[in-house]
Amino acid sequence: MSAPAIRLDNLTISYDRHPAVHHLSGTFQPGSLTAIAGPNGAGKSTLLKAVMGELRPAGGRVEHRLQRTDFGYLPQAAEINKRFPISVLDTVLLGSWRSAGAFGRVAKQDTALARAALVTVGLEGFEKRHIGSLSAGQFQRVLFARLLLQDARVILLDEPFTAIDARTTRDLLDIVVRWHGDGRTVIAVLHDFGQVKAHFPETLLLARRLIGWGPTREVMSSANLLRARAMAERWDEDAEACEPAA
């Protein structure tokens, strides 16, 4: 299971002509495990959405030889409606679109795989529970089970461990490390620098512009973190053009 490289070439992404990510270039190497770090509003979620093709660049390009279906995506918790009337098992089965039969029939094999994924994330016995009745950590485990079933070549995680307790974070980090070991490309937006330094070999530090991208120890230097903070303090939310580089 290896994924091809994903190359960003002078990428700019805007909302209503206001650039959120400016002139970003670099490469996610095949099978790399990368943290995206940076202050609030730095464009991290925006970048993930552009990488998988959900947002179109205002300038530059995202280059890869992947289909939309090669991407597995875990959105920020705030973007998910847990009130949707669906069971835990059916939520996990949403990851099995690839092998679902005609007219949405779910193969027996997929149900078995979904049950196995729930065991892997520590939720055996939760199959019939309504997702609205789950704690934040249990729900995050369900979403990881769905990604396990999806079996994607590139996995994009947006703040996967925010508001999640230490034990659940450890369990889910184990799954991330396993995905990396399989040769998948994994990219995760993270705010916890300790987690970044302990588990992510590569880091892309973003403050709308690229501050650094490469080995985590080099990128997460005090000088770079100060620079990211200083850039965040200068942001003009209403700017319609890219501000000059620092």
Ligand SMILES: Nc1ncnc2c1ncn2[C@@H]1O[C@H](COP(=O)(O)OP(=O)(O)OP(=O)(O)O)[C@@H](O)[C@H]1O
């Ligand atoms: N749908 C949208 N419409 C308009 N502006 C948006 C939209 N989504 C994000 N933005 C703006 O783009 C900028 C970058 O937002 P983004 O969510 O990518 O940042 P982030 O680095 O993920 O932040 P956080 O750490 O707070 O989650 C922010 O100024 C935000 O207000």
